[in-house]
Amino acid sequence: MKFNGDQNNALSELRNHSIDMLADVNQKHFDLIKSDKNLSIIRKNGRKSVFLMLNIKKGIFKTHPNLRQAVVNAIDQDQFIKFYRGDKFKIASPITPLVDTGNEQRQDLEKVEKAINQ
Incomplete structure (x- = not known):
């Protein structure tokens, strides 16, 4: 297992087959990954959610x-x-x-x- 804090570097390693799996890929890289016939994206539900928060205390x-x-x-x-x-x-x-x-x-x-x- 290898931890890499640099998303771009980690993606390069994945594309060069230096690593076999990459978790928490930034969605801006999806098109690049999908265009590579040797890679695939596996999507799973996670704990993170994106919500729209409205200020209901004032306004x-x-x-x-x-x-x-x-x-x-x-x-x-x-x-x-x-x-x-x-x-x-x-x-x-x-x-x-x-x-x-x-x-x-x-x-x-x-x-x-x-x-x-x-």
Whole structure:
């Protein structure tokens, strides 16, 4: 086992077959890895989650909770995942994606408009 703090160096070692596996690859390197027929990416759910945090202690989101709901319904998770080059998973609760809550969150622009007009 080898630990390398330099992502670029570690990726070079992987591509030169100096190492056999690389964990926690930065998604900016995905296209390069996918273009190499000798390499493959194995994706697994992890403990890390990316959340959008709204300030509900002061400002517009505190005084207008309907706007918080509008933001939730405006998010297109497929676009979010595409932005991260497929390195994220859909979530529908504050619980890690490792736990399947059965909830699903879909973009719903009608709900957005309704929440904004309340």
